Amino acid sequence: MAKKDKAMDAYINKSADFAKPILNHLRQLVHKVCPEVEEKMKWSMPHFDYKGEMMCGMAAFKQHASFGFWKAALMKDPVLIESAKTEVAMGHLGKITSLKDLPGDKKLTAWIKEAMELNDKGIKLPAKAKATEKKELAVPDYFTKALAKNKKAQKVWDGFAYSHKKEYLQWITEAKTETTRESRMATALEWIAEGKGRNWKYEKKK
Numbered sequence: 519m520a521k522k523d524k525a526m527d528a529y530i531n532k533s534a535d536f537a538k539p540i541l542n543h544l545r546q547l548v549h550k551v552c553p554e555v556e557e558k559m560k561w562s563m564p565h566f567d568y569k570g571e572m573m574c575g576m577a578a579f580k581q582h583a584s585f586g587f588w589k590a591a592l593m594k595d596p597v598l599i600e601s602a603k604t605e606v607a608m609g610h611l612g613k614i615t616s617l618k619d620l621p622g623d624k625k626l627t628a629w630i631k632e633a634m635e636l637n638d639k640g641i642k643l644p645a646k647a648k649a650t651e652k653k654e655l656a657v658p659d660y661f662t663k664a665l666a667k668n669k670k671a672q673k674v675w676d677g678f679a680y681s682h683k684k685e686y687l688q689w690i691t692e693a694k695t696e697t698t699r700e701s702r703m704a705t706a707l708e709w710i711a712e713g714k715g716r717n718w719k720y721e722k723k724k
Contacts, residue, residue: 523557537578551630582613671711685716
């Protein structure tokens with residue numbers, strides 16, 4: 519009988535109504551294909567470990583859910599390989615808003631089996647090469663000026679990790695209207711001044 523983690527039960531129960539059937543379906547399928555799977559909560563999100571290593575994981579947000587494989591970059595499907603290169607979140611299937619957005623069970627099953635095989639063989643993800651030069655982000659002039667007016671936010675921003683800066687900049691620059699952009703900037707400055715990352719709401723509370 520599959521071992522279920524109560525913390526994962528709670529996560530799914532607290533998720534938005536649209537996400538519950540998606541998460542439950544993925545969870546059931548992973549257990550069906552991989553009876554030895556272990557459920558774990560990591561980074562406050564549901565993950566599935568196999569043979570002591572991460573295999574795949576899922577998450578629910580306000581308007582979409584996501585599902586991804588830890589070693590997607592090593593898998594054969596070109597869609598997974600490509601999404602592994604460009605992902606900014608853990609998902610490799612795009613924004614999932616209903617069961618219809620998921621690939622068929624046959625394809626998902628094949629992917630899970632492939633992910634299991636990688637863990638069976640003890641194949642590891644290649645170590646990330648250490649950057650020899652500091653990563654530079656293109657910060658829009660309007661955001662630079664806004665930061666300059668908020669000394670506290672500026673100080674925190676200067677000490678932020680590259681990933682935190684990137685998440686905020688993507689959120690702001692992807693705004694479709696100037697009104698939305700201004701609103702996001704105001705929120706960003708408030709959160710940054712408080713030392714919060716863009717996705718602080720989803721980070722594990724201690």
